[in-house]
Amino acid sequence: MSATSVRVETGSPPPRRQRVRRRRLRELSTRDRVVLGFMVGIPTLIQLLLVWIPTLISIGLSFVRWNGLALSDIKPAGLSNYAYIFSDYTPFWPAVGHNVLWLLFLGVIGTPLGLLLAVVLDQKIRGSRIYQSIFFIPVMLSLALIGIIWQLFYSQDNGLLNYLLGTANTPRAVDWFGDSDVNLWAAMVAATWRHAGYVMILYLAGLKGVDSSLREAAALDGANGPQTFFRVVFPAMKPTNIVIVVITIIESLRAFDIVYVINKGTNGLELLSVLVIQNLVGEGQVIGVGSALATVLLVISLVPIVIYLSRTFRKERL
Structure with a gap:
């Protein structure tokens, strides 16, 4: 029998946190309650009008x-x-496969890359704030704009990548966005550029929240840097890890802008x-x-x- 059921059956009072919340609500003045009602009611109304009602209509249709x-x-x-x-x-099923591949790519490449950047920048290296800003810039850009930027990089005739490979303006030039065998991979690399910066910021916040005494205790036990991170620091960031897993899944499902800019989501995208x-x-x-x-x-x-x-x-x- 769970602790919750025991409280209900024995008629014990609610937890202290709930009692404190109820007491605070009772202590509010009428004006504060009106302001609180507007602060809660207006966003809820907007959410209903722009999200939930259209969602229900879509389900009905x-x-x-x-x-x-x-x-x-x-x-x-x-x-x-x-x-x-x-x-x-x-x-339908090819699209499902592409979304799964997108998820795996972000999970195996993008998220670990963001974690690596966060760990390196958390070492208080010189100019870390500048590096954080540089890596976070793609997060502030829309995926549509990122698609346009990477079109310049992947252009078959004058793209930077073909230029570096020495194939620009030659018959050997790769059409990175036009070839259905490689365009999905090219789009995922572009999306990872943005995703890694987002994950980096989240992990930086998580690393700042880890109790420094845990690292000190691990050092006293003789653990080196990698052992301290994987056995002490990383498990201590479990809430952050859960959030990032959810974000990675959602990012893979809502991927739209970048492939629509490339070719409207056709020919392998x-x-x-x-x-x-x-x-x-x-x-x-x-x-x-x-x-x-x-x-x-x-x-x-x-x-x-x-x-x-x-x-x-x-x-x-x-």
Whole structure:
């Protein structure tokens, strides 16, 4: 029997933290309660109007057939849209594979690279603030702009990469964004450039929060630098690690801008987010199929978020 059930059955008072919160709310003046209501209510209303209501509408549209024109053209479709995307919609499974590959690439390359940068810059080297700013600059740029920047790097005729390889303006020049065998890898490298800077900042904050006495105790026990980090420091950053895992998963699922800038997510760059837009916008739009794809993407995205929130709230209750 859990501790929570024991409290309920014995009629014991709620935890001290909850009692303190309730007492603070009772002590607020009327003016403070009004201000608090506005501070909570307005963001909640905006969230409802811009996120949750459109989400519910999209889920509802996934069960209909509609060309996006007259409302009278809406026809119930049941689960046929989902059956179509899982069985007959050709780009779906390749897009799922590309998203999984994107996740693995960020997890194996981007996230460790961000961790390495954080560890190096945490050593109080000279000019570390400047280096932090340099590595963080890509995070402040949109993925669409990053795609444009890397097009200059990957250009087949005048790109920097082909120039360094000595193949620029020759028949041997690689079309990095046009060749379906390499364009996905090129796009993932560009996305990693941004992701590593984001992870670096998060890990730097996590490293600052590690108790210095843990490192001192490890040094007294004779542990060297790598042993101290992997056996003491890294496990102590467990909350940060969980956040970064969730962020990495979400980043791999919401990847859209960069591939859409390259070639609108075609010719080997199909991703789930791109398929959603392709079916919802432009000619030949299929609202039901696009909404079903968006719902599938939502469900996949909610899995890591729910796991993270459940762990967070469980710790708060304890």
